[in-house]
Amino acid sequence: MTGLTLRAAVGNRGVDIAFDVGAGEVLAVLGPNGAGKSTALHVVAGVVRPDDGQVRAGDRVLTDTAAGVHVPTHRRRVGLLLQDALLFPHLRVAANVAFGLRSAGRSRGEADAAARRWLAEVDAADLADRMPRQLSGGQAQRVALARALAAEPDVLLLDEPLAGLDIAVAGAMRTVLRRTLTRGGRSAVLVTHDLVDVATLADRVVVIEAGRVVEAGRAAAVLAAPRSRFGARFAGVNLVAGTAAAGGVLHTESGSWHGVVAGEVRTGEPAVAIFSPAAVAVYRDRPNGSPRNSAVVTVAEVDSSGPVVRVRAAPQSDGGPGLAADITAESAAELRLAPGDRIHLTVKAQEVALHPAP
Amino acid sequence: MGRRTGSRTASAHAPAAALPRWIYVPAALGALFVALPLVAVAAKVDWPRFTTLITSESSVAALWLSLKTATASTALCMLLGVPMAMVLARSTSGLVRAVRPLILLPLVLPPVVGGIALLYAFGRLGLIGRYLDAAGVQIAFTTTAVVLAQTFVSLPFLVIALEGAARTAGANYEVVAATLGARPSTVWWRVSLPLLAPGLLSGSVLAFARSLGEFGATLTFAGSREGVTRTLPLEIYLQREGDADAAVALSVLLVVVAALVVVGLGSRRLRAQGWT
Numbered sequence: 001m002t003g004l005t006l007r008a009a010v011g012n013r014g015v016d017i018a019f020d021v022g023a024g025e026v027l028a029v030l031g032p033n034g035a036g037k038s039t040a041l042h043v044v045a046g047v048v049r050p051d052d053g054q055v056r057a058g059d060r061v062l063t064d065t066a067a068g069v070h071v072p073t074h075r076r077r078v079g080l081l082l083q084d085a086l087l088f089p090h091l092r093v094a095a096n097v098a099f100g101l102r103s104a105g106r107s108r109g110e111a112d113a114a115a116r117r118w119l120a121e122v123d124a125a126d127l128a129d130r131m132p133r134q135l136s137g138g139q140a141q142r143v144a145l146a147r148a149l150a151a152e153p154d155v156l157l158l159d160e161p162l163a164g165l166d167i168a169v170a171g172a173m174r175t176v177l178r179r180t181l182t183r184g185g186r187s188a189v190l191v192t193h194d195l196v197d198v199a200t201l202a203d204r205v206v207v208i209e210a211g212r213v214v215e216a217g218r219a220a221a222v223l224a225a226p227r228s229r230f231g232a233r234f235a236g237v238n239l240v241a242g243t244a245a246a247g248g249v250l251h252t253e254s255g256s257w258h259g260v261v262a263g264e265v266r267t268g269e270p271a272v273a274i275f276s277p278a279a280v281a282v283y284r285d286r287p288n289g290s291p292r293n294s295a296v297v298t299v300a301e302v303d304s305s306g307p308v309v310r311v312r313a314a315p316q317s318d319g320g321p322g323l324a325a326d327i328t329a330e331s332a333a334e335l336r337l338a339p340g341d342r343i344h345l346t347v348k349a350q351e352v353a354l355h356p357a358p
Numbered sequence: 359m360g361r362r363t364g365s366r367t368a369s370a371h372a373p374a375a376a377l378p379r380w381i382y383v384p385a386a387l388g389a390l391f392v393a394l395p396l397v398a399v400a401a402k403v404d405w406p407r408f409t410t411l412i413t414s415e416s417s418v419a420a421l422w423l424s425l426k427t428a429t430a431s432t433a434l435c436m437l438l439g440v441p442m443a444m445v446l447a448r449s450t451s452g453l454v455r456a457v458r459p460l461i462l463l464p465l466v467l468p469p470v471v472g473g474i475a476l477l478y479a480f481g482r483l484g485l486i487g488r489y490l491d492a493a494g495v496q497i498a499f500t501t502t503a504v505v506l507a508q509t510f511v512s513l514p515f516l517v518i519a520l521e522g523a524a525r526t527a528g529a530n531y532e533v534v535a536a537t538l539g540a541r542p543s544t545v546w547w548r549v550s551l552p553l554l555a556p557g558l559l560s561g562s563v564l565a566f567a568r569s570l571g572e573f574g575a576t577l578t579f580a581g582s583r584e585g586v587t588r589t590l591p592l593e594i595y596l597q598r599e600g601d602a603d604a605a606v607a608l609s610v611l612l613v614v615v616a617a618l619v620v621v622g623l624g625s626r627r628l629r630a631q632g633w634t
Contacts, residue, residue, distance in 0.1 A: 045533070045537055047533055072536075072542075073533065073536035073537055074536045074537075074538075074539050074540055074541050074542070074545075075539075076537070077539070078537055079537055079538075080533065080534055080537040082530065082534070084530065086530055086531055086534050088531065088535075088548075088549055088552070088553075089553070090552040090553070090555075099535065099538050099540070099548070100538035100539050100540070103535075103538060103539045103540035103541070103544050103548075104539050147538065148537070148538070151537070151538045151539050153537070157537075
């Protein structure tokens with residue numbers, strides 16, 4: 001039972017991040033490219049020294065800039081799994097998996113036996129005597145996982161380990177990860193760009209944007225009602241940021257939104273309106289009647305690859321992701337939308353949830 | 359040289375776009391320019407006397423000395439060059455970056471100048487040489503001087519080939535090895551060095567070939583003493599004055615030895631790269 005606590009400021013990368021992961025818990029780290037996710041992992045692994053910060057695994061202090069502590073990577077018991085499996089190309093699969101145990105001074109026979117056990121654990125027992133170049137991407141990644149687990153780390157860091165795999169292969173790998181990741185109270189940090197990873201593997205989520213944690217919460221809560229911009233884009237919901245006013249109103253640069261207050265929203269404080277793209281109706285001309293929420297936007301993208309047609313508007317005036325509307329193929333055919341068109345979007349007030357902004 | 363294919367997907371047989379036809383003309387001219395002089399030398403050889411010419415006492419001594427010293431200097435290059443290349447490839451220190459051009463300077467320096475520099479460092483009155491001399495150690499104009507001269511000019515070739523290989527391989531393997539609990543020395547012996555092996559092979563072939571052909575620095579720093587410092591290139595230059603036929607025969611011999619080394623080890627390098 002360990003758990004991980006991280007607080008790190010890395011000046012030259014513009015990163016100032018803090019999070020913790022409970023024992024036996026998987027924390028998903030989300031965020032745009034270059035936001036500082038990998039830097040956070042590097043600090044935990046001891047590859048990057050923060051200018052200011054502390055890393056603790058259970059009661060072991062791994063990094064403490066104030067006390068001048070910096071435990072070298074090889075004594076941290078922190079495992080690392082990257083998008084590239086990085087199997088040592090000159091060693092057979094079994095020798096790759098045994099590498100950690102051999103480095104820890106175990107005998108060849110003992111390490112080899114353990115390696116074969118771990119390979120069986122990730123459904124790769126039959127690959128033991130192959131060379132890494134004879135493996136497929138999914139097989140290599142399973143072996144890399146076995147190699148990381150065989151070193152029995154207290155913390156496992158995973159930086160988009162499924163990003164390079166086919167959908168079916170990634171699914172099988174997820175099953176293996178669910179089974180093995182947090183066994184024995186190990187903590188895991190998973191950097192990902194995939195909603196499914198979060199939904200299936202993560203207990204909690206932090207969203208990092210521009211080097212700061214902008215959102216943290218239970219995975220389910222963040223997916224259902226993300227409050228950061230990246231979280232909204234990621235989870236596929238619309239998000240409008242502004243200032244709360246009395247009576248479930250959100251004032252933004254481009255107008256006011258009416259909704260249902262879902263959290264502790266205080267008048268005059270920053271808040272966000274969240275609504276599903278499915279709740280948005282699209283019109284060519286100003287709609288009749290007086291819908292409570294209406295916005296005139298420019299179409300940026302019409303995506304008909306999914307089961308519904310996703311209409312994405314140009315980015316909001318404050319830089320937030322463009323609003324999205326999901327409409328049926330029939331409506332799309334009728335509207336004949338193309339990028340650059342001006343359209344009216346409407347949303348019923350009861351479909352809009354107002355949350356306090358982090 | 360020293361290049362490793364980065365990933366499984368990078369194919370060595372990727373389809374190439376068709377080259378414009380005219381480009382084959384200058385390419386063929388270039389190939390001809392390189393090949394023609396070699397053909398000319400081969401044509402000039404007095405074949406009936408070839409064996410006699412290359413088995414003369416002085417020739418055999420020169421060839422033997424060349425092989426010995428080139429092997430020794432290649433070993434020295436590997437011993438020093440591998441750590442140098444890794445430090446250059448991995449270190450982010452400003453000092454290392456500042457020193458890098460200095461280390462690679464012999465690459466563009468005329469070897470004669472290198473020889474003079476060595477003389478003023480290790481010669482009897484040199485910077486270090488005077489202390490060595492006082493201690494009874496003489497380097498200049500000995501076989502050791504030949505090895506030092508060859509190492510001086512060859513080392514940058516090996517370092518630059520290896521540094522490229524190390525950069526291409528990247529530090530990720532080493533980071534992963536460290537997260538598995540391997541101490542830096544363990545990572546070095548079990549991961550870094552094996553990954554560098556293909557680059558090391560091509561780098562040392564290059565260094566050996568360069569050492570074999572070394573002339574200017576050797577002559578300046580080691581002189582031309584038969585059996586002690588007169589390597590094959592020096593012997594060829596000397597024979598050219600007296601017995602041109604012998605010079606030609608020895609030239610061909612040198613070409614053959616160099617070609618054997620490059621082709622022989624070069625093809626092994628290709629097989630060694632198979633694991634990437």
